[in-house]
Amino acid sequence: MSLFSFLGTLEIGLIFGLVAIGVYLTFRVLDFPDLTVDGSFTMGAAIAAAMIVSGINPYIATVCAVIGGAAAGMVTAWLNLRFNILHLLASILTMTALYTINLRIMGKPNVALIMEPTVLSPFEALGLSNMYLKLIFVAVVVVMIGLAIAYFLNTQYGMGMRATGANPRMAQANGIVIKQKIYAGLALSNGLVALAGALFAQTNGFADSTMGIGTIVVGLAAVIVGESLFGSRSMLVIIFSCIIGSLLYRLAVSVALNADFLGFTTSDLNLITALLVGLALIVPHIRREQKARKAAALGGEA
Amino acid sequence: MISCKDIKVTFNAGLATEKRALRGVDLEIPQGEFVTVIGSNGAGKSTLLNTIAGDISASSGRLLFDAWDVTKVSAAGRTADVARVFQDPLAGTCGNMTVEENMALAYGRGKRGGLLPALNDDLRVLFREQLKRLNLGLENRLDAEMGLLSGGQRQSVSLLMSALQPSKILLLDEHTAALDPKTAALVMDITDQIVEEKKLTVMMVTHSMRQALDHGTRTIMMHEGKVMFDLKGSERSNYEVKDLLNLFAKARGDGEELDDDKLLLGA
Numbered sequence: 083m084s085l086f087s088f089l090g091t092l093e094i095g096l097i098f099g100l101v102a103i104g105v106y107l108t109f110r111v112l113d114f115p116d117l118t119v120d121g122s123f124t125m126g127a128a129i130a131a132a133m134i135v136s137g138i139n140p141y142i143a144t145v146c147a148v149i150g151g152a153a154a155g156m157v158t159a160w161l162n163l164r165f166n167i168l169h170l171l172a173s174i175l176t177m178t179a180l181y182t183i184n185l186r187i188m189g190k191p192n193v194a195l196i197m198e199p200t201v202l203s204p205f206e207a208l209g210l211s212n213m214y215l216k217l218i219f220v221a222v223v224v225v226m227i228g229l230a231i232a233y234f235l236n237t238q239y240g241m242g243m244r245a246t247g248a249n250p251r252m253a254q255a256n257g258i259v260i261k262q263k264i265y266a267g268l269a270l271s272n273g274l275v276a277l278a279g280a281l282f283a284q285t286n287g288f289a290d291s292t293m294g295i296g297t298i299v300v301g302l303a304a305v306i307v308g309e310s311l312f313g314s315r316s317m318l319v320i321i322f323s324c325i326i327g328s329l330l331y332r333l334a335v336s337v338a339l340n341a342d343f344l345g346f347t348t349s350d351l352n353l354i355t356a357l358l359v360g361l362a363l364i365v366p367h368i369r370r371e372q373k374a375r376k377a378a379a380l381g382g383e384a
Numbered sequence: 385m386i387s388c389k390d391i392k393v394t395f396n397a398g399l400a401t402e403k404r405a406l407r408g409v410d411l412e413i414p415q416g417e418f419v420t421v422i423g424s425n426g427a428g429k430s431t432l433l434n435t436i437a438g439d440i441s442a443s444s445g446r447l448l449f450d451a452w453d454v455t456k457v458s459a460a461g462r463t464a465d466v467a468r469v470f471q472d473p474l475a476g477t478c479g480n481m482t483v484e485e486n487m488a489l490a491y492g493r494g495k496r497g498g499l500l501p502a503l504n505d506d507l508r509v510l511f512r513e514q515l516k517r518l519n520l521g522l523e524n525r526l527d528a529e530m531g532l533l534s535g536g537q538r539q540s541v542s543l544l545m546s547a548l549q550p551s552k553i554l555l556l557d558e559h560t561a562a563l564d565p566k567t568a569a570l571v572m573d574i575t576d577q578i579v580e581e582k583k584l585t586v587m588m589v590t591h592s593m594r595q596a597l598d599h600g601t602r603t604i605m606m607h608e609g610k611v612m613f614d615l616k617g618s619e620r621s622n623y624e625v626k627d628l629l630n631l632f633a634k635a636r637g638d639g640e641e642l643d644d645d646k647l648l649l650g651a
Contacts, residue, residue, distance in 0.1 A: 233501075234499070236501050236502060236503065237497075237498065237499045237500060237501055237502055238488075238492045238495075238497040238498050238499075238500065238501075238502040239497040239498060239499055240502075241481075241485060241488060241489055241492075241497075241502045242489065242492070242497045244478070244481060244485075245478050245481070245489050248478040248479070248480050248481060249475070249477070249478045249479070251439075251470070251475055252470075252475060252476055252477060252478060252489075253489075254439075254459045254460050254463075255437070255459070255463065255467075255468050255470075255476070256463060256489050256490055256492065256493040256545075257460050257461075257463035257464070257492070257493045257494045257495070258460060258489075258497065259458070259460045259461075260460070315482060315527075315529060
């Protein structure tokens with residue numbers, strides 16, 4: 083792997099760390115499997131790209147992208163909470179609708195951002211090479227957001243969100259309005275994913291209507307890889323294990339694609355992802371089974 | 385304190401499975417009274433408790449806490465006044481959160497959840513003090529995951545949690561039923577202490593006649609969705625378990641001894 087592609091891998095891994103945090107918030111914190119992210123990632127990219135091309139400040143464009151993603155998350159929450167549509171199905175509906183909406187936002191299947199100003203433009207005067215600048219910028223943003231989310235999950239509001247997912251009846255008995263927490267959680271999660279999309283579009287120079295496909299699996303892969311490496315209860319460790327999980331996942335994919343003897347090509351990406359997520363799920367399960375068997379055998383002797 | 389005015393609850397109204405769980409309950413519970421509620425399965429005890437908690441909304445009638453009409457207020461909205469402990473020890477706490485996090489959640493009951501950290505050292509001192517009362521050694525396990533505790537330990541913590549914030553009403557739904565006799569006695573003991581300390585208005589549903597008479601200041605018996613018998617004062621203190629069993633038998637309309645009084649006597 084060349085230095086260039088290694089840095090590129092890190093950068094994309096970091097950006098998808100935001101997706102992993104978003105997925106962690108819905109799947110793990112709220113226990114609300116949300117597939118909206120496939121659409122909100124693209125939406126973030128589409129809004130940012132469309133606004134930048136029409137001459138709007140990239141920072142304003144990025145904020146709008148986050149708001150758009152948050153709104154998409156709230157639509158999913160609304161479908162589920164107001165009309166009792168199964169959470170998975172509600173999120174698939176929103177995701178499907180977003181595909182069309184994203185095409186409308188861009189007005190065409192893809193928008194190029196080469197030569198356009200981006201959130202990076204103000205820092206170009208620093209004289210760093212573009213490759214390092216992008217990586218450092220993304221790393222700073224992702225670490226700051228990781229810290230903020232970890233702090234948030236330890237506040238009264240954030241803890242109420244965790245209780246909502248873990249034990250809604252208990253949450254309610256302690257005065258937590260669970261619907262409000264689900265709305266807020268889905269908005270936050272999809273807002274983060276849209277931010278990832280907006281950053282991805284600006285660092286890679288394009289937005290494409292199909293770029294969000296498989297976002298959910300990548301996010302989930304990062305969460306699971308992170309979880310299987312760090313078994314901590316600390317929110318800070320958990321959030322950063324999402325980011326590290328995302329980096330490791332990207333590196334693993336990149337190694338698999340670069341190792342000639344494996345014979346994979348870029349088009350095999352989805353199979354590799356499925357295999358990696360599968361492994362990350364299967365290995366802990368087998369370990370638990372072995373542990374239980376050993377414990378049972380020991381108990382038999384005693 | 386709690387006034388139920390002709391409260392009716394009907395499940396699946398208009399369907400073949402229609403169930404009239406409460407058929408007009410009128411009940412006045414003054415401030416500081418500890419009411420024990422008995423009755424056979426399906427009599428409406430839990431429905432009454434859940435209606436007061438707000439999990440179930442009344443089909444008709446009115447419910448007031450003092451002058452506050454809570455008939456249409458959500459369960460979460462009532463928690464400024466109401467604390468509760470569930471029958472299932474797993475229901476009252478979050479298994480994947482730590483002991484101190486669970487207590488912090490309960491500490492925030494009835495307040496607006498803000499963006500300040502839910503835990504701090506002052507709170508930990510308070511939680512440790514409270515946990516010491518249990519004599520279970522939990523004061524040294526604040527950061528243990530709740531799921532690692534036994535059912536009895538979890539139920540004891542739930543009970544402490546219900547008293548962390550001042551509230552006026554405590555609702556106990558057979559909160560010792562899932563515990564072994566020794567733990568049940570401990571939990572009941574702490575219940576009495578807390579009620580005494582905080583001068584709470586309490587409603588406790590129980591299956592145990594013994595418990596119903598030994599604790600509290602008033603006993604009501606539910607039957608087919610109505611309050612069938614209301615015992616208080618000196619009349620109550622003269623009552624024995626067998627008198628209650630006779631009442632049960634009368635309620636069933638056959639006047640005979642119950643053949644399942646073991647179940648009713650309980651621990």
